[in-house]
Amino acid sequence: MDVRIGIRESARELNIESDQSAAVIEEAVAAAVASNGGVLRLTDSKGRTYLVPSASISFVEIGVEETRRVGFVA
Secondary structure, three states: OEEEEEEOOOOOEEEEEOOOOHHHHHHHHHHHHHOOOOEEEEEOOOOOEEEEEHHHEEEEEEOOOOOOOOOOOO
8 A cells, every 4th residue: 555645844745655454544644633743653564663743744645455466468
């Protein structure tokens, strides 16, 4: 799952490749934004943890879940 997070007052975005489902990521984002002074905590596919203060989040884009294709495409 590809997740892209926009950070306020920053020209760059945070891109994370996560093994978590879209529903789990969406719940984590919603909980962080709903809590006053909360922190969004996500773990990527390599086990690294990212902590983003919810006050700094400008947007979160959650990619589409895709299964990997096996074989050749003609």
